[in-house]
Amino acid sequence: MSTATPTRADRRAAARAASAADLPPRTLRPSPTAKGFGMVALVAAAVYFLAPVLWVLVAATKNNRDLTNSFGFWFAEWNLGANYDSLMGWTQGMFWRWVGNSIFYSLSAGVIGTLFAVMAGYAIAKFAFPGKKLAVGVIMAGLLLPVAILTVPLYVEFHAMGLTDTAWAVIIPSAVSPFGVFLGMVYAQASVPDELLEAARIDGAGEARIFFTIVLRLLAPAMVTIFLFIFVATWNNFLLPLMMLSSADLKPVTLGLFxxxxxxxxxxxxxxxxxxxxxxxxxxxxxSLQRYWRSGLAAGAVKG
Amino acid sequence: MTATMTVTPQTTPSPSPGSTRRRNGRRRREGLTGWLFMLPFAVLFVFVFLIPIIVSVQSSMFAQVPAGDGLYGGGELEDRFVGFDNFVTAASSGAFWVGMGRVVLYAAFQIPVMIVGALALALLLDSFLVRRPGLFRMAYFLPYAIPGVIAAMIWLYLYTPEVSPFMPFLPEGTDLMAPGTMLLSMANMTTWTYTGYNMLIFLAALQAVPRELYEAARLDGATGWQIATRIKIPLVRNAALLAVLLSIIGTIQLFNEPVVMESANSWMGLDYTPMMLTYNSLMGTVSPSGTGIASAYSLLMAVIAGVLAIVYALVQRRKGDV
Amino acid sequence: MTSRKRFARSAIAVTVTAISAFGLAACSAGSGADESAAEGPVEIAYLHRLPDGEGMTPVSEIVERWNEEHPDIRVTATKFDGAASDMILKLETDVKAGSAPCLAQVGYSEVPQLYVKGLLEDVAGEAEQYAGDFSAGAYGMMKVGDAVVGLPQDTGPLVYFYNEAEFEKLGLDVPATLADVTADSAVAAAAGKYVTAFTPDEALNWLSAQSAAAGDTWFSTEGDAWSVDAEGEGSQAVSAFWQQLLDTKQTLATERWGEAFTKALNDGALIGHIGAAWEAGFLLDSLDGTPAEGQWRVAQLPDFGAGEMTGPDGGSGVAVTKGCEHPAEAMEFNAWFNTQIDDLASQGLVVAAAGTPETSEKMLRQFGGQDVLAELATASANLSPTFSYAPGFASLTKMNETAAEVVAGSAEVADIFATGQSSAVAALEDLGLPVAE
Known part of the structure; x- marks a missing residue:
């Protein structure tokens, strides 16, 4: 995407920023009491969020009887193998294929949706164009709608286009994220300085080049957020694939589980x-996205 | 996409501000560029949102009635135009407003708890308490990765005395799924799922702030608490506003949690929340049913969500101006 | 910075490759099917929601056998992964869009409603020749007035499950009448055990079936209008029976699909259960490998006041949907498929077709060698000949809410039937159908 090769200085700056995340400057280190209380709060929160997951981990090794008759946070009779066989039996050996489908749908929708959303968000934030107010109003109204209800008319429409029972029937609707546009717009307003754009234009850079080499970089944190949002929403969507797909080959994993x-x-x-x-x-x-959060952080530091 | 971009005309800066013709040209070019950036999203948006919305609005004006006479109405339904009758039915439905009342009550305590919790966690993670905040970040965000219905099922088990690993430690006779506790229990489910997600948004906003700002504040003698309340919280105001707005919209549509809870608590009924009522009208498992009335319910919900969101945004803006 | 770029590039590369691979595969599969439909054999799509679980003969395997024997009628079976109500929504949308599968599994209690909605085809002409292959009661469930919309698949007569060893220990006989159940309940309760469970989440189908077993008919016709009577003598008898057990706390009042039910079963507190025949397929699964394995038996439903009669709790058939282009071929497959009784029995069904399939190894083990399917076939034959459903029956779920209030102590069992009565009338009126007052 980007044509600029990073200079050594760039890399050094990034490295400095990365290490800054690990080791705070002396002046910002919290006092020992604050640190103590803070740690207790952080650990307590971690227990709250992880305990149910741990329970699932343990439950996955149990049979139905032990689920009701043994302590939830510890293992009983080891039934993992039988559960795996049962899972494969129920899904007729398609389980991993369905996981693959889920990854494919979520990744495609995430990548397409993120790119389109930040493009639109950037346009709204940085350009004056006719019909902008209306476009923003309509997109925000889309944010308010109970989306699940649109699934039925959507199915009829996609059927008319001959797209039902194809991967597109899941990817296209999932890739449209009014929230992504909103977030892209907010971030573009906050972190893409007009002066930078003007400077680039004076240097003779085209709009596409400015967007792909400068703007996308500045919007990285927003993009990771939007990507995650779309990815997870696609992964978790149940009603849409339920209506759209009928071939077993195309099902995402949630369908099989439900x-x-x-x-x-x-x-x-x-x-x-x-x-x-x-x-x-x-x-x-x-x-794996952790690292990109950090690079988003570096982008913020550069901007300051 | 790249093809679209290469045809984008270059906007050249206008060095002579006096020339209106050039300014007009520039404005036109800017408008064109803006639209070209909007285009890919706009096209998909029309297909995925606008057309189905129009279909919904249209269908809300029709009722499905038997085409013929007899016990089975001739074995065929026909659409009959009824104008705003479906909206009248929806707006005068006791079940709808009772459900809406529940949802508003639920939102009134769940959203503040979740947002404050998420903000507190984000501030703690951003204040160099731990050397590797990544692990905590993961732990808090993990629940968001679990599909909503599966998460609801997990909590259903955790609330069931026979299965739950922690219910034995609660006082004897605690019922987490009784009419008096159900909303709280569902609020906990939502909080568990979405707190980490909101925390990530806040954290992203916080980390976009140059660190030097804090260092300067520190050198000026500000305490960590002051940095958090005077600098950081105002900086994430926009993110918080966004999170609250999205939560309001999400809560109006509360669905997965009550559906799963209802599967084990039939007293809740199929109209516990407006979204459940809508869905079950569509399914024909509550009456009156049909796509017309279901569309009317969902449009009514969208209007209510919109009003609430706008009211909230206006209140916030006024506060912010002061 | 470099790492992010690498990520973006590789993500896009992966996506593009994946899109082309999957997209093309999907497209070619789609168009291929269409072409063959145009010239080659007749294509029949069949949408079902049979479990296809471990150790069962998968539907796809049965269908494959058909396809090998009948090259001129190609059947494609698709399993629907959602709930039954989701499947109806799907069918409704499919029929509107003109893309409905020819054959679809539908619950008996939903048949009239679906017919009213115009989703089912009247295939009375084709069905007639196959009627003899199925039990008359079950065949009747696929009839809507004079129309026949398909063929029955399985039935759900109420039966009585009990733990024989525990009954002997307590000196109890298998109850033959409601009075016997009441007496047994008192004896068992004294020992801290229950011979029945009252399950509010199943109230709609379970209590209406009991009402039918007691001789009631909820829906009849008066001239050209529906007449609803959910509070007849049978319902009153059923109410009185359960009210007494609930008042004396001699029945286990809990959700059928909640964990408390399984727990009571596992720890031996629950030693009897009035349930649908299809529960035989999984009711005892959690007792495998425990001392209670093989102690349970199944018996006919006790006499609810109408002699040797039971009521329908569930069961479904395979219907022909509106717009099916080849109803005759679809029905030919339908009849063949639903008479593959051994395969269907492996899916846990009490088959509607004539003949008794062989009781599986698993059932023999769980029921101490009893010929379970023969017993269930008897129950199937004893189904009330007069009880049938009306449109809107599926929306009587308000009965479950009232039943939950009964368990909580804020309503009486009779109120459940009163709710059924008022909701049934309201549902028919909402559908725009004539109701006699």
């Missing part, structure tokens, strides 16, 4: 295992 749950007396350990395995790709993604 399919299991919607029957009588599901094998809960297997459902929990499925939920857990289905979340793993998201966790991997978040971990």
């Amino acid at each position: 399919g299991m749950v919607s029957y009588f007396a599901p094998d809960k350990g297997a459902v929990m295992l499925g939920a857990l395995l289905g979340v793993v790709p998201l966790i991997v993604l978040f971990f």
